[in-house]
Amino acid sequence: MSQRSALRSAVALAGLGATLAALTGCAAAAEPATAVGGAISAERCAENQAAGTITYLTGYQYQASASILEILAAEQLGYFDDVCIDLEIQPGTGDTGQNTQLVASDQVQFTAVSQQDLLAAQDNGIELVGISSYSNVGLEILMTGPEITDLTQLDGTILGQKGALPSGVHAMLDNAGVDVDSIQQVTVGYDPSVLPRGQVDSLTGFISNEPNLLAASGDEVTVWRPYDYGVPGSLGALAANPEFAAEHPTVVEDFLRAAFHAFEYCADNAEECVGYAAEISGEGYDVDHNVAIWNTEVGIIADTRPAGADLGAIDPDNIAALAEMLDTYGLLTTPLTADEANAFFDPSYVEAISADGEVVWPAP
Structure with a gap:
């Protein structure tokens, strides 16, 4: 049984469509974006454009959580344009099972899903690949x-x-x-x-x-x-469709590159970035509470990130511990060894966009 990893908002968010084709209206205070494709080479830009429109499904609506807010902000700040990714963002309902199934069927290419929920999904025959996680602290x-x-x-x-x-x-x-x-x-x-x-x-x-x-x-x-x-967990984890990721590795890398670049920007500009989410969500969005959500999670990520570690790096020991915990509490039908559990995650995407613990921006 998969556990819901997305946070529940305290307010009702009304009037959200099933799909948001594009986010526009950058705030004046935003860090200026470069020209379209300006953060990568022309060859890499062409590779990313060849993938066509890709879809990201949030964990829960437009809540200002890690793995949601920075992606909304990256779109508004023009970072996905900088890496030639045509991104469509859809608001998730908080149903982890639905999110994982949509990714596995390639109706959605990326989503926010905890590492423990990904392991539970794989146990149910729902295939997706974990590509990043900000912290081993569970929600x-x-x-x-x-x-x-x-x-x-x-x-x-x-x-x-x-x-x-x-x-x-x-x-x-x-x-x-x-x-x-x-x-x-x-x-x-x-x-x-x-x-x-x-x-x-x-x-x-x-x-x-x-x-x-x-x-x-x-x-x-x-x-x-x-x-x-001493209990394992994960915070701000992202997953992708395995076949899409294998076919378009530069898209996965640059999706993370843009998201992580925005994470670093929003860590210092919380109110501005939450303002983007509020604009998208419309009336009823609790800005103050969502700023508190974001600042809390950013603080946890900073406090628990090992010195010199890449932002979003996957910890294989944590994956193994999660698999053991899920088995202990009867949440897996088939126990997993450490190697079997880690096979559902690919750390290479974060490694490809990082150098000496820093996100490489623009791309070399």
Whole structure:
């Protein structure tokens, strides 16, 4: 069973079409783009143009999460034009299973999907290739009131979750010595105020979403990250259709090149980049909350990126640990060895666009 990796927004985003053919209207503060194809050679430009229009499907609408916002911004900033990629962006619904199936069928060439969800998809015969991941910190977390100072205090309490206990949270509780069987699990909606109102003693959520919502409401909570308990995860991971990637490697490389270049720009210009997403989404988009989402994730990525490591690099040890965790919690029908799990990921695309830990822009 695949776990949803996309964050849930706290607001309803209305009036979104199934497909957005092009994003226009660059903000005046944007970093100027070069001429079309100006960031790559003429030969490479021709190779990318030969692929035709390619489609990227977001993880969840136009939320300002890593692997979503920087791609929206790259389009607005003209970075995809710079590398001769004709990109169409579609808003995802948050249904990870649907996203992976659309990529596997080549209706969509790229999507945001966690590394653990990619492994689960492969286990179900849905083929796609992982091409990057910003961090080994998982999105799923557990929140409690500040009175909880040790997770074992949750024995015999009520835990709110959104349909299933995320495997990363389950692993964290196990690693912390919690008697998970003693905890009463109840299904709750997406209103995190059930925690400070005392309806539950702990609440699952997403690392950049509910904690920021509660903080904005003046509610103090403690965030428990599985990562801090030795549990693998992923944040801001991207995947592609395997056949498309094999046939058009320069498109995959330059898609990542433009996205990573925009990530670095948006890390310093959060409000501007979130403004692009707000313009696309229309009325009802919570700019302040989405700025908080972006800044939280950028901070996590910066804090957990090994010194000298390439931005977006795939960690084979993390992949192996994810496969082991999924098997431990019954989420794989067929166990995977480390080599088998890593065969579903290709680190070469990030390696091709990086030098000494930096994104190469423009391309050589």
